[in-house]
Amino acid sequence: MTLGVSExxxxxxxxxxxxxxxxxxxxxxxxxxxxxIAWARxxxxxxxxxxxxxxxxxIAVAIFAPLxxxxxxxxxxxxxxxxxxxxxxxxxxxxGIPIGGLWGSGTSSEHWLGVExxxxxxxxxxxxxxxxxxxxxxxxxxVIAVILGTVIGMVSGYFGGWVDTLLSRLMDIMxxxxxxxxxxxxxxxxxxxxxxxxxxxxxxxLRLGVLMFVLGFFGWAYLARIVRGQTLSLREREFVxxxxxxxxxxxxxxxxxxxxxxxxxxxxxxxxxxxxxxxAEAALSFLGVGIKEPTASWGRMIADASDWIESNPLYLFFPxxxxxxxxxxxxxxxxxxxxxxxxxxxxx
Amino acid sequence: xGRYVIRRLLQTVVILVVISAITFFLFWATPANPALLIxxxxxxxxxxxxxxxxxxxxxxxxVQYGTYMQGLVSPGGRTIGSEGSERECAWPCFGxxxxxxxxxxxxxxxxFPATLWLAVGAAVLWLFFGVMLGLVAALRRGKLIDKxxxxxxLFGVSxxxxxxxxxxxYLFIVKLQWLxxxxxxxxALFTVGPVxxxxxxxxxxxxxxxxxxxxxxxxxxxxMIDTMNEDYIRTARAKGLDERTVVFKHGxxxxxxxxxxxxxxxxxxxxxxxxITEQIFSITGLGKFAIDSVLSNxxxxxxxxxxxxxxxxxxxxIVVDVLYAIIDPRVRLS
Numbered sequence: 150m151t152l153g154v155s156e157x158x159x160x161x162x163x164x165x166x167x168x169x170x171x172x173x174x175x176x177x178x179x180x181x182x183x184x185x186i187a188w189a190r191x192x193x194x195x196x197x198x199x200x201x202x203x204x205x206x207x208i209a210v211a212i213f214a215p216l217x218x219x220x221x222x223x224x225x226x227x228x229x230x231x232x233x234x235x236x237x238x239x240x241x242x243x244x245g246i247p248i249g250g251l252w253g254s255g256t257s258s259e260h261w262l263g264v265e266x267x268x269x270x271x272x273x274x275x276x277x278x279x280x281x282x283x284x285x286x287x288x289x290x291x292v293i294a295v296i297l298g299t300v301i302g303m304v305s306g307y308f309g310g311w312v313d314t315l316l317s318r319l320m321d322i323m324x325x326x327x328x329x330x331x332x333x334x335x336x337x338x339x340x341x342x343x344x345x346x347x348x349x350x351x352x353x354x355l356r357l358g359v360l361m362f363v364l365g366f367f368g369w370a371y372l373a374r375i376v377r378g379q380t381l382s383l384r385e386r387e388f389v390x391x392x393x394x395x396x397x398x399x400x401x402x403x404x405x406x407x408x409x410x411x412x413x414x415x416x417x418x419x420x421x422x423x424x425x426x427x428x429a430e431a432a433l434s435f436l437g438v439g440i441k442e443p444t445a446s447w448g449r450m451i452a453d454a455s456d457w458i459e460s461n462p463l464y465l466f467f468p469x470x471x472x473x474x475x476x477x478x479x480x481x482x483x484x485x486x487x488x489x490x491x492x493x494x495x496x497x
Numbered sequence: 498x499g500r501y502v503i504r505r506l507l508q509t510v511v512i513l514v515v516i517s518a519i520t521f522f523l524f525w526a527t528p529a530n531p532a533l534l535i536x537x538x539x540x541x542x543x544x545x546x547x548x549x550x551x552x553x554x555x556x557x558x559x560v561q562y563g564t565y566m567q568g569l570v571s572p573g574g575r576t577i578g579s580e581g582s583e584r585e586c587a588w589p590c591f592g593x594x595x596x597x598x599x600x601x602x603x604x605x606x607x608x609f610p611a612t613l614w615l616a617v618g619a620a621v622l623w624l625f626f627g628v629m630l631g632l633v634a635a636l637r638r639g640k641l642i643d644k645x646x647x648x649x650x651l652f653g654v655s656x657x658x659x660x661x662x663x664x665x666x667y668l669f670i671v672k673l674q675w676l677x678x679x680x681x682x683x684x685a686l687f688t689v690g691p692v693x694x695x696x697x698x699x700x701x702x703x704x705x706x707x708x709x710x711x712x713x714x715x716x717x718x719x720x721m722i723d724t725m726n727e728d729y730i731r732t733a734r735a736k737g738l739d740e741r742t743v744v745f746k747h748g749x750x751x752x753x754x755x756x757x758x759x760x761x762x763x764x765x766x767x768x769x770x771x772x773i774t775e776q777i778f779s780i781t782g783l784g785k786f787a788i789d790s791v792l793s794n795x796x797x798x799x800x801x802x803x804x805x806x807x808x809x810x811x812x813x814x815i816v817v818d819v820l821y822a823i824i825d826p827r828v829r830l831s
């Protein structure tokens with residue numbers, strides 16, 4: 150079974166889905182794989198398409214952040230004091246709140262989303278760069294969690310015996326950790342440890358890596374349990390038995406026979422894990438244990454903006470909305486993917 | 498049954514020991530000298546040696562772990578400090594804060610009530626709204642109310658606590674001014690009375706409850722739809738039972754079984770501290786204590802609060818397992 154994604158994305162992709170289906174049916178009635186059915190369902194799902202477009206846009210913003218910021222002309226770390234005409238941007242006598250703009254946020258044709266109180270850094274530029282941090286940490290953490298969960302779950306389910314007992318206990322223990330609390334407590338410790346042991350300076354590059362690692366490390370156990378359960382039942386299926394009787398090695402059976410059958414589960418889990426990790430990164434940076442100044446991160450921006458909630462609510466609104474829209478788009482897409490891959494749903 | 502409970506309890510003890518060991522070694526196996534953290538700027542060779550002797554940092558890590566666990570296990574607690582300046586640390590002894598010398602257990606005990614109120618109040622909210630919305634949606638499947646509930650649930654799941662909390666704070670406290678700014682004094686129900694207490698907690702409850710309410714709505718809806726398609730529901734209807742009995746006595750009861758499990762785990766997790774919500778609304782609960790300890794690098798405090806939270810998660814796990822067996826007659830304990 151393949152997911153059939155690559156075939157459907159061929160240059161013919163701009164033909165209407167019905168057209169493809171008609172020609173296929175005209176030739177002969179052929180069985181369609183779950184992947185093909187799911188793909189056809191997804192393309193009819195308006196919510197899925199809209200959220201996919203939003204996600205692609207967000208990814209594009211993250212990739213082209215330097216270009217986008219060049220358009221606006223204010224690097225994210227630059228302290229802006231004066232506008233183009235030489236008028237002050239910040240009211241220094243009043244604690245440094247922005248002058249003018251919508252609701253005292255300092256929005257203008259130069260600073261589209263206003264400027265930060267006190268420092269005068271451009272909110273739009275920081276928001277754009279914050280996208281990078283969010284996506285990078287979330288994707289990195291997800292990749293680590295999914296790889297660990299898949300491999301450990303498959304090994305545990307396939308080999309059984311003491312290996313299974315050991316790994317299952319490990320999963321129990323990992324699931325018993327108060328995760329957020331642990332991640333919160335460990336991130337600064339590991340970042341410091343990296344500095345002490347390997348002489349890597351505790352800067353935000355290291356912090357990015359530590360965040361990915363910690364999120365992934367505490368996130369695999371749940372997936373491993375699901376994968377283990379599915380592997381247990383797949384192991385008894387005839388095609389696995391056939392492969393084994395032909396002399397296939399365990400590695401071959403696990404990766405070539407069992408793994409492809411797990412792909413739908415993994416796909417659904419991945420799309421739902423990413424928004425979780427985006428939220429987690431924002432939460433950690435908000436609490437002051439994730440990404441630090443001067444690197445822009447949405448969580449950090451929300452923490453800063455919370456001090457100005459009375460005088461400048463828009464400063465809080467922008468990163469909050471960015472976070473909300475991103476998480477919503479990923480959740481909506483994840484839901485659609487799950488529905489599309491659900492074999493119990495009526496086949497269309 | 499008794500046997501099963503005992504076996505689960507033993508397993509729990511093992512898991513707790515493993516967690517305590519992992520936590521201890523992760524936090525304490527630091528090449529940076531913890532003594533430097535304690536004496537701070539006044540460090541010289543002499544003070545470092547003194548601090549090392551006081552806190553036992555000269556001992557091998559495994560001995561330090563043993564000493565630490567002794568304070569948690571032995572009913573008499575343990576003694577802290579070197580000869581001459583010894584003091585008793587009563588059970589359960591989680592050590593003393595590096596920052597201010599206050600026994601960690603006292604701080605945990607002080608901040609726990611706030612977290613308890615927060616978690617329990619939110620749980621009541623999310624259980625009520627989650628199950629009700631899910632039930633109504635399942636019974637009116639495909640109707641407007643179903644679509645509305647599913648939409649609200651999806652929105653709720655995607656609303657990060659961080660964003661929703663500040664949205665409520667801005668709307669009700671800053672803009673509409675219906676509620677006063679959070680004042681930690683109002684967290685104590687018995688000294689300030691119910692009205693300020695409710696005003697203090699209502700927004701945190703809503704903030705914390707939103708995500709869970711959304712998850713429970715989806716779960717209840719899905720379970721209820723599955724259950725109502727079962728044969729025994731048809732049988733119940735065929736017997737001529739009225740719809741109310743069918744829905745509540747036959748349907749809801751079995752649809753709620755998995756929710757009991759998840760509810761126990763969620764509540765157990767939250768009793769260890771709802772960090773974000775506590776931070777937004779300045780609630781001095783366990784979560785706030787935890788993040789303050791992390792930011793000030795206060796190892797004994799971090800260790801204490803992590804272990805305390807782990808106990809809740811682990812205990813919630815076994816309570817749920819046992820409850821599940823009681824509710825669902827199909828589960829046989831062996």
